[in-house]
Amino acid sequence: MARKRKGRDISGWLVIDKPAGITSTSVVNKVKWAMDAKKAGHAGTLDPEATGVLAVALGEATKTVPYITDALKAYRFTVRLGQATNTDDAEGEVIAESPNRPTDDQIKDALGQFVGDIEQVPPKFSAVKIDGQRAYKLARDGQDVDIAARPLWVEELVMTDRIDEDHVILEMICGKGGYVRSIARDLGVALGCHGHVLKLRRLWSGPFNAADGISLDLLDQHAKTTELDQYLRPLEDGLTDLPELRCPADAAAKLRNGNPGMVFAADVEYGDEAWVSHDGHAVAVGVYKAGQLHPSRVFNN
Template identity: 75%
Template sequence: MARKRKGRDISGWLVVDKPAGPTSTAVVNKVRWALDARKAGHAGTLDPEATGVLAVALGEATKTVPYITDALKAYEFTVRLGIATNTDDAEGEELGTSDLRPDDAAIKAALSDFVGDIEQVPPQFSAVKIDGQRAYQRARDGESMDIAARPLFVESLLLIDRPDADHVTLEMVCGKGGYVRSIARDLGQKLGCLGHVRDLRRVWSGPFDAADGLTLARIEELARTPELDAHLQPLEAGLDDLPEVKATAEGATRLRNGNPGMVIASDIDYGEECWASFEGRAVAVGRFKAGELHPSRVFNLPQGSAD
């Protein structure tokens, strides 16, 4: 018999402004300890040296993680021109150098090729699985791999600063599965000058903004206090990109039991994915069909209005 995990049955989102250094998993573990939460997860891994938004889901909110993972995200990052590395960031070994330094006009012109639906090859040092093993594990053993290109939607990619000839600061808004390090690598190759990411910050992720995030130091300071609980955003924040329908009292009961339930909806197409609420709380996510929501995920939350 499996041992029951200790901790509180607490649900919601805590937005962390991750510092450079710790892994995303280490941040989640710190948040879970600080809130004495039974269950926690995150929506979208950040590399250890990256900073910015890491949205941590607690309890029932972990069921909404896929919707934040799929949401658009914004990154601000600086590319070091003239040097390629094996990790495509400043932590790696130098692979090659170039004295060429394109001007701003050439850089802006090249950025247009990275906007829209593109194909992107993940870095050698990435979590992509190759024959059942993570790419970074094989790369650490000195192996060079042919990694298949993957689709990525890039809504925008803008030059926002040029601190000096060696560096450009870019802002990218993209969908799920984007590797900023690959953008830096490929841009350097296209410009003929090589390049890698020097620093990276996730500015926002779906509805969550870095400006609203807590630092790890602040989380440790407020650990195990009501003040930290007060920073939790409701589970429903993770459903921001989905349309909402209202469940009837009987419909809510049926939905909580995993059955189709009657909902009140307007401007919802047949078969569209949406979420149902009752008395201000999320009940389920599912597909709308002929006046009912057919649930795919059900939430076990206290009834009553969400604070």
């Protein structure tokens, strides 16, 4: 007999404003403990020294994680010009230096080549898997890491401030799988001066904003109490990028059992992915076909 999982049957999203110096996995474990939740996961890893939005899904909301992972995200980051590091951020060793310093106009002109559909090579010290092993583990062992370029959509990349000749602040909006460290590295190459990320903050991820996130201090303060429940956002927030359909009670029962159910549809076409609700609660995600939703994920909330 399978062991019964301990914790509360609680579902929703808790948005954390992650501080520097802690891994995303550690934050998830801390939230799970503080909320006494049976199940938890996050949508989009932040490097340990990065700060900002880390959206933690609890319970049934973990089924909506892929839709937040796929959503657009915004970052503000400081690039240190004149130096390249082996990790492409300030945690690594300096492996190259240059006395060259671009002008503001040269930086702005160079940013254009990193907007739109681009090909990006992830950092060698990253969680990308190579033959079943994480790249950062291979790199730490001194092995030569060859990572293939992968596509990335960059919605926007702008310079917001030039602190001094060595430091520039950029803001970027991008899709799934973007590495800010790679942008800094490749920008430095394009400018002929090298570069790496000095500071990084995720401003928002899909519908979740850093301004709405709670601190780990607050999490600790109210740990193991229902005080934290007031900060919990509904699991439906993880589905905002999909069209919402509605259904009657009998269809909701069918859908929750994994069967197609009748839905009321307006702005969807045959074959579109959508989610369906009944009485304001998510019932299922699936594909719309001729008046019915064929579920791929169902919610038991």
